[in-house]
Amino acid sequence: DSGVTQTPKHLITATGQRVTLRCSPRSGDLSVYWYQQSLDQGLQFLIQYYNGEERAKGNILERFSAQQFPDLHSELNLSSLELGDSALYFCASSLWDSPRGYTFGSGTRLTVV
Amino acid sequence: SQQGEEDPQALSIQEGENATMNCSYKTSINNLQWYRQNSGRGLVHLILIRSNEREKHSGRLRVTLDTSKKSSSLLITASRAADTASYFCATDQAGTALIFGKGTTLSVSS
Numbered sequence: 001d002s003g004v005t006q007t008p009k010h011l012i013t014a015t016g017q018r019v020t021l022r023c024s025p026r027s028g029d030l031s032v033y034w035y036q037q038s039l040d041q042g043l044q045f046l047i048q049y050y051n052g053e054e055r056a057k058g059n060i061l062e063r064f065s066a067q068q069f070p071d072l073h074s075e076l077n078l079s080s081l082e083l084g085d086s087a088l089y090f091c092a093s094s095l096w097d098s099p100r101g102y103t104f105g106s107g108t109r110l111t112v113v
Numbered sequence: 114s115q116q117g118e119e120d121p122q123a124l125s126i127q128e129g130e131n132a133t134m135n136c137s138y139k140t141s142i143n144n145l146q147w148y149r150q151n152s153g154r155g156l157v158h159l160i161l162i163r164s165n166e167r168e169k170h171s172g173r174l175r176v177t178l179d180t181s182k183k184s185s186s187l188l189i190t191a192s193r194a195a196d197t198a199s200y201f202c203a204t205d206q207a208g209t210a211l212i213f214g215k216g217t218t219l220s221v222s223s
Contacts, residue, residue, distance in 0.1 A: 002155060004155070033211075035213075042214070042215040042216065043156075043201065043215075043216075045211070045213075048209070048210045056209040056210050058210060090155060092156075101146060101158040101161055102148075102156070102158060102211065103158070104148075104157070105155055106154055106155045107154070107155055
């Protein structure tokens with residue numbers, strides 16, 4: 001157990017639907033990062049939050065959004081889902097507001113049918 | 114966008130042999146990190162090397178960094194079947210989120 005909790009572990013949904021992925025960071029970590037991993041694109045950085053504020057944006061689609069709550073857990077919302085959104089979505093956390101080694105969760109496997 | 118590119122994409126060796134993976138990147142970095150991912154699971158941080166360091170060791174791992182060539186290598190000595198996994202390099206640019214390469218898949222057979 002890495003200390004980063006992601007739910008759900010698996011999600012199957014239809015095209016056009018909306019889903020929410022949840023992440024609880026390791027205790028004490030203030031930064032949360034979301035990554036998408038697919039076979040063809042590899043690990044793509046989506047977005048980072050630090051202590052409730054958006055800190056950096058990567059290759060995140062406009063259909064996707066995220067937030068970090070006062071208790072530091074984070075949610076990634078994916079809407080108008082397409083087949084190509086099928087992927088593993090990872091959340092990672094770190095202690096400081098700069099990368100010094102991330103702790104990854106076990107991921108949410110999203111399948112869009 | 115990918116910053117690091119690992120080479121080779123796949124590597125198969127026997128137990129007890131050494132495994133070497135290389136990573137090249139494009140822009141200047143603050144540090145470079147290596148991660149391991151067992152099939153379909155979360156990534157695990159292995160080692161971080163700062164831009165002003167040339168070599169670092171951790172157990173059976175040895176990492177080198179050549180900033181003039183924008184490259185790094187990860188050496189795993191005396192490989193074990195349990196080392197079978199994908200290995201990723203990740204670079205820190207300007208203190209923002211890590212950018213990962215596509216990884217090297219290592220297979221160690223007994």
